[in-house]
Amino acid sequence: xxxxxxxxxxxxxxxxxxxxxxxxxxxxxxxxxxxxxxxxxxxxxxxxxxxxxxxxxxxxxxxxxxxxxxxxxxxxxxxxxxxxxxxxxxxxxxxxxxxxxxxxxxxxxxxxxxxxxxxxxxxxxxxxxxxxxxxxxxxxxxxxxxxxxxxxxxxxxxxxxxxxxxxxxxxxxxxxxxxxxxxxxxxxxxxxxxxxxxxxxxxxxxxxxxxxxxxxxxxxxxxxxxxxxxxxxxxxxxxxxxxxxxxxxxxxxxxxxxxxxxxxxxxxxxxxxxxxxxxxxxxxxxxxxxxxxxxxxxxxxxxxxxxxxxxxxxxxxxxxxxxxxxxxxxxxxxxxxxxxxxxxxxxxxxxxxxxxxxxxxxxxxxxxxxxxxxxxxxxxxxxx
Amino acid sequence: xxxxxxxxxxxxxxxxxxxxxxxxxxxxxxxxxxxxxxxxxxxxxxxxxxxxxxxxxxxxxxxxxxxxxxxxxxxxxxxxxxxxxxxxxxxxxxxxxxxxxxxxxxxxxxxxxxxxxxxxxxxxxxxxxxxxxxxxxxxxxxxxxxxxxxxxxxxxxxxxxxxxxxxxxxxxxxxxxxxxxxxxxxxxxxxxxxxxxxxxxxx
Numbered sequence: 001x002x003x004x005x006x007x008x009x010x011x012x013x014x015x016x017x018x019x020x021x022x023x024x025x026x027x028x029x030x031x032x033x034x035x036x037x038x039x040x041x042x043x044x045x046x047x048x049x050x051x052x053x054x055x056x057x058x059x060x061x062x063x064x065x066x067x068x069x070x071x072x073x074x075x076x077x078x079x080x081x082x083x084x085x086x087x088x089x090x091x092x093x094x095x096x097x098x099x100x101x102x103x104x105x106x107x108x109x110x111x112x113x114x115x116x117x118x119x120x121x122x123x124x125x126x127x128x129x130x131x132x133x134x135x136x137x138x139x140x141x142x143x144x145x146x147x148x149x150x151x152x153x154x155x156x157x158x159x160x161x162x163x164x165x166x167x168x169x170x171x172x173x174x175x176x177x178x179x180x181x182x183x184x185x186x187x188x189x190x191x192x193x194x195x196x197x198x199x200x201x202x203x204x205x206x207x208x209x210x211x212x213x214x215x216x217x218x219x220x221x222x223x224x225x226x227x228x229x230x231x232x233x234x235x236x237x238x239x240x241x242x243x244x245x246x247x248x249x250x251x252x253x254x255x256x257x258x259x260x261x262x263x264x265x266x267x268x269x270x271x272x273x274x275x276x277x278x279x280x281x282x283x284x285x286x287x288x289x290x291x292x293x294x295x296x297x298x299x300x301x302x303x304x305x306x307x308x309x310x311x312x313x314x315x316x317x318x319x320x321x322x323x324x325x326x327x328x329x330x331x332x333x334x335x336x337x338x339x340x341x342x343x344x345x346x347x348x349x350x351x352x353x354x355x356x357x358x359x360x361x362x363x364x365x366x367x368x369x370x371x372x373x374x375x376x377x378x379x380x381x382x383x384x
Numbered sequence: 385x386x387x388x389x390x391x392x393x394x395x396x397x398x399x400x401x402x403x404x405x406x407x408x409x410x411x412x413x414x415x416x417x418x419x420x421x422x423x424x425x426x427x428x429x430x431x432x433x434x435x436x437x438x439x440x441x442x443x444x445x446x447x448x449x450x451x452x453x454x455x456x457x458x459x460x461x462x463x464x465x466x467x468x469x470x471x472x473x474x475x476x477x478x479x480x481x482x483x484x485x486x487x488x489x490x491x492x493x494x495x496x497x498x499x500x501x502x503x504x505x506x507x508x509x510x511x512x513x514x515x516x517x518x519x520x521x522x523x524x525x526x527x528x529x530x531x532x533x534x535x536x537x538x539x540x541x542x543x544x545x546x547x548x549x550x551x552x553x554x555x556x557x558x559x560x561x562x563x564x565x566x567x568x569x570x571x572x573x574x575x576x577x578x579x580x581x582x583x584x585x586x587x
Contacts (some may be wrong), residue, residue, distance in 0.1 A: 059460065060460075061460065065396065068390075068393065069387075069390040069393060070390075072393055073387040073388070073390045074389065075389060079392040093433065094430075094432045094440075094463070094465065095433075095465075098460040099460050101399065101459075101460075102396075102399070102460065105397045105399065106394055106395070106396050106397055107394055108394060111393075111394055119555075121552050121554075121555040122430075122505055122551060123505050123506075123507045123544070123550070124430045124432055124444075125428060125430070125445075125447065125457030125463055126442070126457075126460065126463070127551060128455050128457065128551055128554050129399075129456075129457050131551075131554045131555050131557075131558040132554055132558070134558040134559075135554070141558075141559060143559070176504070264435070291438060291440065292433075292435050292436065292440075292467075293436075
């Protein structure tokens with residue numbers, strides 16, 4: 001059976017997704033849109049029933065619109081302005097922004113707080129349409145580079161890429177359009193101060209969870225990220241310990257990794273995934289190849305080896321991808337060990353990311369051309 | 385159908401009605417491809433991706449101009465994605481490409497423009513047979529089509545320079561705004577003043 005497929009035994013019963021969404025959860029959807037990206041993040045409620053959202057890339061805008069409407073109809077999203085606190089167009093490829101103009105037009109000044117795009121101009125109709133719609137809006141706009149940090153309530157966003165060196169080479173010096181991608185690091189919860197009456201305490205929460213959304217960044221861009229965001233071990237001396245200094249930093253360590261460029265072999269390497277060491281990896285691509293044959297075998301091998309290292313034990317085999325929490329929007333659900341029968345698509349991935357370190361994976365069984373039916377969500381449980 | 389709980393969400397808004405707008409008419413494209421005025425038969429073709437020898441093209445309707453002179457292509461379902469082997473596309477272009485540049489170039493440069501390698505962002509204008517590929521964003525992908533010569537009609541105008549200018553213009557207008565005649569006159573007057581001061585100092 002193809003590595004992207006998932007045995008039916010790993011899936012729970014249909015239903016219960018809405019009840020599973022806790023008000024304090026960050027809810028992250030990677031929509032099954034085929035060969036492309038549309039991502040929706042619901043930030044934790046800031047008051048009862050009120051969540052701001054983020055959209056990262058948008059194709060098949062109608063599918064996203066329907067999901068947002070269903071989330072509002074079911075009460076997960078309450079009335080709030082702006083609903084979309086931040087919209088990010090990671091880079092101007094058609095398979096990331098073809099629906100962006102429709103999104104900007106629909107949600108407009110009232111419901112879009114800011115738009116981020118990398119400042120890399122492209123001749124495509126989708127790009128020119130997006131920028132024409134932006135011209136008609138009066139919203140915040142940013143062309144961020146590595147190091148830009150923004151807090152949205154309890155969520156901290158850090159732009160990992162494009163690094164400033166790449167940013168300064170846009171236009172004339174041959175930066176690949178994929179390497180213009182905005183790569184986002186999302187830390188949650190970001191609030192660290194416990195307030196009890198007049199007492200405030202700086203908490204060192206061990207449960208902060210991190211998502212890295214890789215856009216289509218390629219190894220050239222990731223190389224800059226590794227330079228700009230070094231993994232630093234703690235400098236542990238009696239003096240530094242006494243001053244509570246130098247605790248070290250692992251800025252690329254993340255629980256959730258949206259794999260860059262649909263699993264292209266140029267989107268990552270082993271060292272990068274080792275630095276991230278994700279608990280959950282998500283690949284958005286078509287099933288069984290498509291025109292670029294994503295995801296590439298070498299990418300899948302790097303993901304598996306970084307998460308489940310066996311190279312020095314040649315007699316061992318990697319665990320199956322579902323057990324390593326390597327998820328594909330293109331996955332098929334299959335039944336039976338010898339001649340697995342196709343049950344249907346697994347489709348859109350929904351992740352519930354809790355304040356205390358909880359992660360729940362849900363799948364919605366939609367094809368790229370289907371809407372996401374929230375009532376059809378099924379929890380996915382890794383074996384063992 | 386959206387329910388009551390989502391009634392507060394803004395409604396979908398249609399884009400500009402393309403049919404009521406005039407086409408974008410770069411002179412060479414008008415001369416070579418739309419002498420009969422049938423702009424609907426012309427397509428705007430962008431090399432959107434080059435990967436492992438495959439060229440990902442986006443084939444869009446020929447743009448029209450809104451009242452402010454901005455290009456209008458239409459919604460995502462009006463464009464199609466086509467994948468083709470880059471080498472085959474280049475071969476077709478060697479026979480059909482007509483570079484469009486604004487300044488005079490010598491013969492050697494003209495030939496280099498005609499046979500240059502593909503790059504992401506290259507943009508062409510051509511009349512076409514109905515292309516293969518997927519309408520709208522995403523889609524199941526599929527294998528690259530064998531021969532773009534089956535659907536690209538000669539001549540294929542390489543309008544990359546004009547398209548880059550249009551993209552840069554739209555980006556600049558979106559992020560930095562536009563200015564009108566009044567400010568242009570003020571700028572001109574200040575430049576003249578500076579020049580006059582500099583002249584006096586030199587004298």
